[in-house]
Amino acid sequence: MTFVDVDRVSLRYGEDADGTLALHKATLQVGNGEFVAVVGPSGCGKSTLMKVVTGLWPPTVGAVIVSGREVIGPLSIAGMAFQNPTLLPWRTALANVMLPLEIVQPHCSRLRREWAAYLAKARDLLALVGLKGFEDHFPWQLSGGMQQRASLCRALIHDPSLLMLDEPFASLDMFTREELWLALQDLWLARKPTVILVTHDLREAVFLADRVLVMSARPGRIIAERVVSLPRPRNLDSTYEPYSVALVHELREHISAARSTAT
Amino acid sequence: MVTTDILDETPPRRRKPYLLRRKSLRHILPWVVIIGIFVVWEVVVRVFDIEQFVLPAPSAIFASGWQWREPILINAWQTLLTTVIGFLFAVIVGLLAGIAIGSSTLVYDSFYPALIGFNSIPKVAVVPILVIWFGVGTIPAIITAFLIAFFPILVNVAVGIATVEPELQDVLRALGASRWQVIRKVGLPRAMPYFFASLKVAIAAAFVGTIVAETVAANKGIGNLMLVASSRFEVPLAFAALLVTSVMGIGMYLICAAVERRMTGWAMRGADTVPAGQG
Numbered sequence: 001m002t003f004v005d006v007d008r009v010s011l012r013y014g015e016d017a018d019g020t021l022a023l024h025k026a027t028l029q030v031g032n033g034e035f036v037a038v039v040g041p042s043g044c045g046k047s048t049l050m051k052v053v054t055g056l057w058p059p060t061v062g063a064v065i066v067s068g069r070e071v072i073g074p075l076s077i078a079g080m081a082f083q084n085p086t087l088l089p090w091r092t093a094l095a096n097v098m099l100p101l102e103i104v105q106p107h108c109s110r111l112r113r114e115w116a117a118y119l120a121k122a123r124d125l126l127a128l129v130g131l132k133g134f135e136d137h138f139p140w141q142l143s144g145g146m147q148q149r150a151s152l153c154r155a156l157i158h159d160p161s162l163l164m165l166d167e168p169f170a171s172l173d174m175f176t177r178e179e180l181w182l183a184l185q186d187l188w189l190a191r192k193p194t195v196i197l198v199t200h201d202l203r204e205a206v207f208l209a210d211r212v213l214v215m216s217a218r219p220g221r222i223i224a225e226r227v228v229s230l231p232r233p234r235n236l237d238s239t240y241e242p243y244s245v246a247l248v249h250e251l252r253e254h255i256s257a258a259r260s261t262a263t
Numbered sequence: 264m265v266t267t268d269i270l271d272e273t274p275p276r277r278r279k280p281y282l283l284r285r286k287s288l289r290h291i292l293p294w295v296v297i298i299g300i301f302v303v304w305e306v307v308v309r310v311f312d313i314e315q316f317v318l319p320a321p322s323a324i325f326a327s328g329w330q331w332r333e334p335i336l337i338n339a340w341q342t343l344l345t346t347v348i349g350f351l352f353a354v355i356v357g358l359l360a361g362i363a364i365g366s367s368t369l370v371y372d373s374f375y376p377a378l379i380g381f382n383s384i385p386k387v388a389v390v391p392i393l394v395i396w397f398g399v400g401t402i403p404a405i406i407t408a409f410l411i412a413f414f415p416i417l418v419n420v421a422v423g424i425a426t427v428e429p430e431l432q433d434v435l436r437a438l439g440a441s442r443w444q445v446i447r448k449v450g451l452p453r454a455m456p457y458f459f460a461s462l463k464v465a466i467a468a469a470f471v472g473t474i475v476a477e478t479v480a481a482n483k484g485i486g487n488l489m490l491v492a493s494s495r496f497e498v499p500l501a502f503a504a505l506l507v508t509s510v511m512g513i514g515m516y517l518i519c520a521a522v523e524r525r526m527t528g529w530a531m532r533g534a535d536t537v538p539a540g541q542g
């Protein structure tokens with residue numbers, strides 16, 4: 001069943017024809033509970049695609065349909081994590097994770113009555129990503145990796161059926177990144193939300209995703225698609241197996257080709 | 264002594280007395296400076312034999328202050344009350360207007376130029392007009408204090424809200440938050456350090472406004488007392504009134520600073536808080 005349907009979407013920044021065309025007739029479908037990674041050369045409109053799908057930006061042409069309904073404004077069923085952790089500096093890690101509950105229905109109206117249950121849920125989630133004991137720390141008291149974990153928890157606390165990850169691990173070192181891949185895989189296997197992960201790390205895409213989409217250089221559209229048929233749960237060694245290496249290599253060539261046609 | 268300490272590879276614990284000494288030094292130093300100023304002042308007046316109606320010596324000022332303690336206290340109380348009322352109005356109006364101006368580019372663009380123009384009017388020039396409207400007394404002083412104090416609050420709150428990082432806004436917008444929710448959850452907390460910083464400026468400005476208005480058009484208050492004192496060549500009394508004013512100013516400033524520390528500790532990540540779990 002298709003959960004996200006992006007149908008020939010174009011987006012131009014700025015109002016006149018001189019504006020930057022970020023997306024050009026981008027089309028993609030993501031099934032319910034599927035984990036899709038979108039890769040592409042830098043500046044190809046990956047982040048724009050995320051904003052269009054979640055309704056932060058309206059498309060100039062075309063339509064986005066999520067869960068059977070056309071997207072006309074920001075989606076409340078989506079959880080988002082960005083390249084920067086974007087935690088609110090005046091809130092503790094725990095309070096940051098609980099932020100979506102104060103906004104998204106039906107949690108918003110239940111929050112006061114079922115405070116203890118929600119609190120326990122937030123603590124469990126933080127513990128799951130290895131932040132037990134850091135609940136009451138402020139963002140500036142946490143390392144970059146820990147902030148990013150908290151940011152992931154915040155994207156997940158309201159049980160979104162769609163998880164949008166915009167290069168969430170890009171600013172982290174490789175070891176922290178791999179650790180978080182595993183954490184993300186566990187979270188995904190436990191809840192099976194639909195995930196769209198934008199990344200420029202091909203190993204990350206192959207390790208995490210069921211399907212990898214390759215975007216062309218700007219204006220972005222989908223030019224290739226590869227299914228990753230590795231069994232779950234995957235371990236980090238699988239990224240060094242010939243199958244994965246060949247897949248990464250192949251994706252890399254698609255992106256090189258996309259880059260050279262752009263220049 | 265110092266060299267042996269370094270050679271011994273002093274463990275951190277032994278440094279504590281030194282730090283403590285430094286900390287108490289930091290508390291003493293302001294008093295040393297204030298007393299030093301008075302001492303130099305006294306010496307200069309005595310050595311150069313300056314006339315009392317030009318520059319009274321601190322000893323004369325304190326003597327006069329003690330002699331006139333009752334009228335000084337009554338008038339100081341009047342000034343303090345006037346200032347605090349004007350300041351509170353300024354806080355309320357500044358905060359609300361700051362939120363309105365900071366959260367909408369449309370409101371910002373339409374009102375900001377008019378506000379700048381308004382703020383450039385010397386408030387002392389407004390006092391006679393206020394007297395025509397409200398008569399001589401406390402009300403023109405309250406309004407003058409308000410008029411001077413509200414602008415820095417408004418500008419700071421507006422800037423704090425208007426400069427919220429788009430990424431932080433996106434976090435909330437992506438959850439389907441309404442405009443008001445974005446302001447309440449991100450804009451306002453984000454603007455709080457700016458707001459409390461502006462209070463320290465605004466309270467000093469409010470004192471200026473009150474005293475200016477009292478000097479021009481009042482029959483009570485420190486400003487009026489100073490006017491009367493200098494017209495009778497009671498210069499030490501005028502200086503005593505000035506001293507009392509600055510003491511009140513310091514007191515209000517300290518209250519604002521204490522509230523600021525309490526409310527926006529997150530923005531002043533002190534050096535004493537060690538970041539946890541690096542790596």
